[in-house]
């Protein structure tokens with residue numbers, strides 16, 4: 001199957017999944033016969049698919065980063081790429097959350113709502129900021145890999161790649177082996193992609209079948225405002241930033257990103273999407289491995305613009321509903337904490353809501369009120385994850401282009 005047909009089939013899988021899921025939701029997911037599908041078959045197929053993606057994350061990040069680091073001729077370039085990438089990630093997140101807060105302040109989704117936040121929601125403890133920083137430094141590379149601690153795996157792989165480059169002939173042998181192994185794991189990603197239409201179908205069908213659409217109706221102002229902010233950021237803000245810094249076609253960017261966005265949407269996990277985003281960055285966006293191997297996994301770990309948008313709207317929404325005025329200082333605090341929280345948010349489903357507790361605490365809102373929006377979070381999680389991975393890809397192209405690590409022919413190719 002060529003890659004154009006594959007993307008088409010994945011899109012069909014997602015659409016059919018949504019249609020079947022909504023039909024089941026209307027008929028009743030507990031109806032006999034259907035409940036087997038919703039409770040057993042869809043989750044089984046979906047989980048097998050997500051696990052297979054997760055299986056590849058650690059080996060792929062490790063190997064591609066070792067290869068990527070060693071492909072850079074100069075250690076100083078690594079520092080420059082790192083600095084640029086982190087700066088773009090932080091800046092785009094701050095822009096995202098500013099869009100979110102502005103929309104929420106203008107449209108006041110929470111005013112006039114009677115909020116009863118005596119919910120059963122118990123916030124999980126969000127980690128203190130010092131832990132978030134300390135957590136970057138690995139103490140045991142094998143433990144980091146076993147736990148899937150991506151920041152630590154990234155740090156270890158870069159150090160290993162650097163040392164391998166510096167050590168001479170033995171390093172060259174190891175790097176050659178790492179390149180071969182990397183090709184094998186990449187091939188596995190491509191093979192897994194063949195099963196993607198089915199995996200995507202099962203994941204989307206299950207979520208839509210189980211989702212409480214009445215909850216969305218009750219919170220429609222919040223729900224649709226988050227979606228609007230996500231759309232504005234994804235299409236207008238990224239579009240402008242991308243055009244300004246690369247001069248490339250935004251339309252082509254989106255065409256090349258469709259597959260990755262569908263994966264992120266159906267899995268609601270930036271982490272599980274790393275293999276696809278990495279493969280796509282190299283083979284469709286034209287980002288050379290030296291940059292993509294670093295920017296994509298790092299972005300999946302620390303760059304969460306969609307998550308920050310949800311946190312911005314949620315904070316203003318709850319404050320309005322409770323009649324609390326958090327003031328300009330409060331809004332600035334939201335921008336700061338949500339940007340930091342998005343760094344600490346792991347790229348797995350639902351974590352954004354846990355980190356929201358940190359933002360609420362900073363601005364003095366009751367953490368229990370998060371329970372109010374809990375019921376509508378799954379669909380928003382899917383949408384924001386699609387935005388999260390889009391941001392990673394956009395910044396990857398910008399950094400690659402500025403570093404001469406970009407292949408225009410690959411980007412422009414009709415797929």
Ligand code: ASP
Nearest residue numbers: 269270347348350351352
């Ligand atoms: N699911 C999101 C991600 O993986 C994180 C979140 O917002 O919960 O990117």
